[in-house]
Amino acid sequence: MHANATAEAACIEAFSKVCASISHEIKNTMAIINENAGLLDDLVMMSGGENISAERVKAVSDTISMQVKRTNVMMNNLNRFAHSHDYETGQENLHDILTLIVSLTVRQAAQKSLEISTECSENIEINTRLLPYYALVYLTLRLLIDHSDDRDKLTVKGELQDGCVSVCFTAPCVAAQFMTDFSENQLQVLVAMLNVESRGETNSLRLVLPPA
Amino acid sequence: MKLHEKEHIRVLIADDEVEFLETLGTRMKLRGFEVTTVNSGGAAIQAVKQDTPDVVVLDLKMPDLNGLEVLAKLKEDFPALEVIILTGQGSFEAGKEGMEKGAFDYIMKPVDLNQLIGKIEEAYAKAKAA
Known part of the structure; x- marks a missing residue:
């Protein structure tokens, strides 16, 4: 509860x-x-x-x-x-989700003169609880923007890995400590709810959603 | 041709929305104001140092320095300078913080031009009376 x-x-x-x-x-x-x-x-x-x-x-x-x-x-x-909250779970195209989320952060990125690029095949579908998934991807990106240096270049890459849907955020100027400490972040409640695995690596953070 | 001849008030407008900046600047010039426009916080500080205006109209969200940082810097270096915050940010806290840092007033976009001009004239009168 x-x-x-x-x-x-x-x-x-x-x-x-x-x-x-x-x-x-x-x-x-x-x-x-x-x-x-x-x-x-x-x-x-x-x-x-x-x-x-x-x-x-x-x-x-x-x-x-x-x-x-x-x-x-x-x-x-x-x-x-x-x-995204119309149904408890739903299927959506990952490319469309990432494009939308990046569009929603355009103003914050512009404030810091950040460049955010998206890489994702157009044929990856996800089936999950959409609002929590949108919230997780959006809040993760906002956190990375907040922790980035001005004029940094961020990448959001979506791909299939062993049947799982992986979204990898790369932010060269964000401290490795932030990435590894993500497992302690309050967003972990969404990670747990969605059964996502989060992996912090040097300068990158990966959210892996298992098959539905 | 100008719409009105007002007392010659020099105004600096700082806003990162260039279309807004240019149109507001044009309309204020038509009303007899001497207007300078800049589209970043750093440029606003630089412009004030080079040629101190009578009144500054300042946006809150700009690249590099945000409006509250610019306001604090301007009030530190030019305590008598009157600054009006004009922003689309609806946060009550931001407005409160702006007033605490010494802003003359806090106005939300979109604004009626006559209302803005009224505030600029009040701020100018206050600066002249000081």
């Missing part, structure tokens, strides 16, 4: 971090749209409604359109994360 409650808390932590990050991003895109709408008003007021530069109006319209697209991508990502 206690372990389940803690795993639930870890899922809530992941979801609240995703929501905080995306709502912040959406406030930024809304601010850009707001300023550009205001700029159109300014142009009308300055010209008295006549002879407004078509080129200038087009530039503003393009900016607004781009920000709407940016917001839509963020909302799609949040929507996918939220729907």
Whole structure:
């Protein structure tokens, strides 16, 4: 009971971090749209409604359109994360999961000028409790971002190993101690719930999910 | 052509959202403000050292130094400088910490431009009265 409650808390932590990050991003895109709408008003007021530069109006319209697209991508990502809880267990494509999780950390990576690349074959499927799995991968990546030096290059690699689905995070600047101490981390409650094996190695951390 | 001629207030805006920075800067210039824009915390400190503005409008989340670190550094080197935090971060704690570090005010994005200008003018008046 206690372990389940803690795993639930870890899922809530992941979801609240995703929501905080995306709502912040959406406030930024809304601010850009707001300023550009205001700029159109300014142009009308300055010209008295006549002879407004078509080129200038087009530039503003393009900016607004781009920000709407940016917001839509963020909302799609949040929507996918939220729907991971629709069923207790489910099957999903690993490449899609890793791409989504990395997309959800773009802002945190940008704050530290980090480059995060994903390597994964497109035909690996996993069958597990999806929300805890998303939460585990997301919170692990956020921890590694927090512990990385600026301008570090992180890799998230998904692969099949002896029938198990392995996700390996490589972060060259993260101390080996962090990787080996991961077995003591509070995320271990998710590791245990999902029956994942976590292996900390020098500069890398591997999460291995056994076959369903 | 300008929309309004205000008292000549020099404003530095620091924000990593370049589209926001450029548009807000343009709109404030149309209203008679002298505006400088930078897109990182380090650049904000550098800009203030080179030519101290009357008021700084500062985002919280930026690459290199975050807004609270920039605020602390600016208040250490330029105690009389008035800084307004303008951010999309909704954390009450961040706002509280900003005010404790000496920010003039804390405003959430998106903001009504007239509200922002009102705050800038209040901050300017406070700096001039000091």
